């Protein structure tokens with residue numbers, strides 16, 4: 001299976017979420033959280049799309065790539081900086097560099113927090129991503145769904161009812 005940035009993101013959130021998503025048990029389209037996130041991405045920076053390039057390759061889709069300066073711009077609606085966001089942008093950098101595209105930095109913007117997070121890819125990150133890809137593949141090939149984890153972010157997860165409903 002082609003590993004996408006969504007797989008990487010879910011890997012860092014919850015292995016069960018990763019497995020469910022990979023087995024096409026998707027509920028994201030009904031999630032208000034995802035819808036709100038899309039709206040924030042589309043409306044927070046209305047003039048950006050004219051300035052930057054949209055890029056899609058090898059399972060990643062970058063909405064705003066500054067090709068001239070090699071900078072990825074990502075917008076998150078979250079009200080906290082999350083490890084999964086940083087991992088996702090590191091993966092973008094990894095895929096671009098693997099494809100010979102000059103990209104040396106990511107900037108994650110959090111409109112709700114009025115904050116930005118800078119992301120770079122180190123050699124250790126590259127090695128870590130390659131290990132993650134192997135582990136993700138193993139999780140996906142497993143016939144059994146990983147167990148539930150009780151975390152605060154379950155409440156905003158699209159699988160909340162699936163995991164914790166009656």
Ligand code: SF4
Nearest residue numbers: 014017149154157163
């Ligand atoms: S609700 Fe919690 S346990 Fe279930 S998939 Fe989402 S994050 Fe994982």
